Amino acid sequence: MPRSARRLALKSLVALSLLASAGAWAQGKTVKVLVGFAPGGGTDAIARTLAEHLKDELGATVIVENKPGAGGQLAAQALKAAPADGSTFFISHDHTISILPLVSRSPGFDPARDFVPVAGFASFVNAFAVSGGTPAKSLNDYTAWVKSHGNGQGVVGIPAPASTPEFLVKVLAERFKLDLVPAPYRGSAPMIGDMLGNQIAAGVGSVPDFIENHKSGRVRIVAVLGGKRQAILPDVPTLAELGIGGFEDLPYYGFFAPAGTPKPVIEDFSRALAKVIARPDVKERLTGMGLAVEFMNAQQLAARERAYSKSWAEIIRTSGFQPQ
Template identity: 70%
Template structure:
């Protein structure tokens, strides 16, 4: 049988290699659907706040693990409600996710009559990466070094005071209400559009105290520009060993700590969810990232989508009881 001409053998080899390459690319695309894409991380608060800073730390490393362009898009307003609505409207292909803490996912649907989204049906949990605690902080010009000093100072001024909170009808606002009742003070929660503007007023001594997450306060606490004097949670924080818990101060019931997680639109393919979750697990295991997040006041640890979903449901149930006890009526 005559052999094929050399050019025919060469063309056959090229065609075979092209077929193999195409098959390999197809397999990669199917197994890694986000690779080569642009992935947008929605953040429901302004630049400069704790959540924004966390998102940018993660985005920088996620781009390498995903092999994708990763951008952070801030959609501030209504305590993350606008960002959550944007997630619901996004294509369910994994290229848009929402990095959020407890407020937007667990609290907003309980305090707003028509939030424009339902986490149970509109979202799917991708992965969790940390828990944290909220703290009570004093502005630099506020007298006293402890929470009890603050209580005594407010009483000496007639028992009235304003406390900043990063969003209306939030865990910090409910905490202000409970503190007022516990210590028989007339405290009013002053809501802001995120932690950054609240922090600006605290640093300018425009408001005497504020309640927000430890990541929001920790840099200014370390520099002495403000003072965290009490934290929620069941134990003191490793980053704040000298700051007591509210339970130590006699205010129990706030031991269930909030979470940080990533959520995607319902219907997002499992392959995309798994790829993002695996990439996030690798990112937070990197010493530089892990240490940075820990320094920001987070307790870092990966949760699968299923674990994040369970954590979110448990936290929602805990705060449903507290919100009901305050007599709050959804607005």
């Protein structure tokens, strides 16, 4: 056989070998997806939707493990301690990865050192919502209602302390001259539970957190963050439309793995995720939760995270907030 033919045959065998081994690390194994918030919330619902289909693409059992508390901090610390062998991933939005390290003196992890981006799959917007037990139909209705009940005092639920929702509550308090108190919860699910029970009159969280109860009328989304109205909420104005700027950057959702996870594992998981979110039924479900589905590879997710962190570092600095 001529040398060129032998070389071509060898290359073909190597390519076939690599193709055959793609995803082999996951075959028949259990892959764990960590969620930093309680069952029943928006992030949990998203994780379970994706896990249901990732198992088919990876050929593995994919389970969701909730580790709620401290705005995802406990789940992030668990990821840091996990083996870098493709057995554990972390699904997270902007708060835990981009904001928490800026507002906490000792988060217990450093995203740049302890994690590697795997892939992103969506952006979303946060929203201000009121309980169905209040008469408010708009943000101005809510602020007027607060002023007439309790001398301007109002408790607003937030899914985590020192988060985008907390900063928004402080901005609204200053803007409308109200004594608004941000009440931190261990995720959106318990916060919304108290809103449904009329224990608190308002809350700030992601559109995916609120959307199902908004559709049923049990809560009312009265304003959204971001630069434009949401297709799923065409009648709800943005904060910018209401004269409140500074919240136009869109948060993101992505998967992260422990530092040192082999590159082929990262690439296999990324390809599997890309296939899953491209499925019409999955995309429809995620869109119905209020997400803008968009695939980002590891490099794109890393760039998105860096830009978001830089933007929020400036917001936090100008707010005068001191890391706790």
